[in-house]
Amino acid sequence: MSTLREHWGSKLGFIMAAVGSAIGLGILWKFPYVVGKNGGGLFLISYIVCVVLIGLPLFIAELVLGRSAQKAAVLSIEYHRPDAPGWKIAAWLGIISSFLIMSFYSVIAGYGMSYILLSLNGFYQNLTLDEVGIVYEKLNTSGAISTFWHFLFTAITAMIVFLGVRKGIEYWSKIMVKIFLVLMLGLFAYSLTMPGLHEAFQFAFKVHPEQFTASSFIEALGLALFTLSLGQGIMISYGSYMHPKESILKTSCIVAFSVVLVAALSALTIFPVVFTFGVEPSSGPGLVFKTLPFLFAKLPCPMLISSAFFTLFVFTALTSAVPLIEVVATNLMELFDFSRKKAVIIVSTATFLFGLPSAFSQTDFQVFKDWKEIYGLSFLETIDQLVSVWVIPVAGLLTSIFVGWKIAQAVSKEQFCQKEDSPFLFHFWHFMIRYIVPAVTILILLQGSGVIDINNLIRAG
């Protein structure tokens, strides 16, 4: 290897980098909507249960794997089981999905960047909801402009990763996560003053059992894995930069708690705005790029609120995008002895190029003109689905089996148990990672692939 392994400069630095990776576009726009769609409070409770019982054990497993091996994903597996190279597939799946996520993540983040500019120009003033929607459609169908922002976002991410673990990822995550939290709390405080607050609380937190189905639980689980950035090998790399004396359990709990907190905060920031104006909460880009700007225009200081919101959007995307490039790059550095610079240039160029069809997914670009007609989803949505439904759960499943069954229990115990951590917690974690995490992930895969329909099974049972 060409360089000595870098380590985090401080515990806070690691936590900020991990929290930054977890809190991303998934939480900012996906989370609030799915909470409402799946019966509010009950879904929220299921999400928290999934984060604690499935996400957290897997998060710990990835850190244990990385710190014990002091290597990124592929070589961590080789380090523990040189006799079983087939398991490396778990790591490769993570690398592939990081690559795929980055390719479309930066297109969406690019829209966010373009909305900062639009907000500063006060574009939405005096526009109707439909007209605001038309601005979004225009952006969406302009391949060249989407590509420009996609390029810029990829380039900024690549710069941060290029600077390395401490000077790049840790330094910038600390700054960006802090700005993110300040902006979020500011917007949240503002939402508290809105008349729609009560309704938003009802929407997000009240238990509506009739809307909650067994598949809602599966959805909560998928979201928990996605929001904690699991199944990507990211936490394997991040674990390898951890100091040996730090408690994996404690830091993982802090990260999981922060993720749950910010997810709830994001629901309570977005929905008071939506309900104040009696708009139907719609999902994904529609909500963020069409409804919200229209509603911001009706509030006092629209320019400030709207630019603050989209800055928040871009920062949170950036702190999640950094590890996506990092994880692919570090594996290349270790496997092919590339320098950091070379690895980052190769990876970012490749994700940029592979993202082009996503940037052009709504345009009449010749090559992919009929994609949606043939596959039912746009190119961007296809990649998103592929990763969320298949690659992440499969990689998570393989990782849990590997850590639970294929590496010596003593090795995990040594990593898990610091002086202050009780052995009981270790045994509980080990039980979860051996039995419960694999069983539940298999269930998500079967449901996601349509092999079984949990709702029917439960009704029939």
Ligand code: PHE
């Ligand atoms: N956790 C991020 C989000 O919620 C997405 C992500 C997944 C980032 C996997 C990195 C790796 O948006």
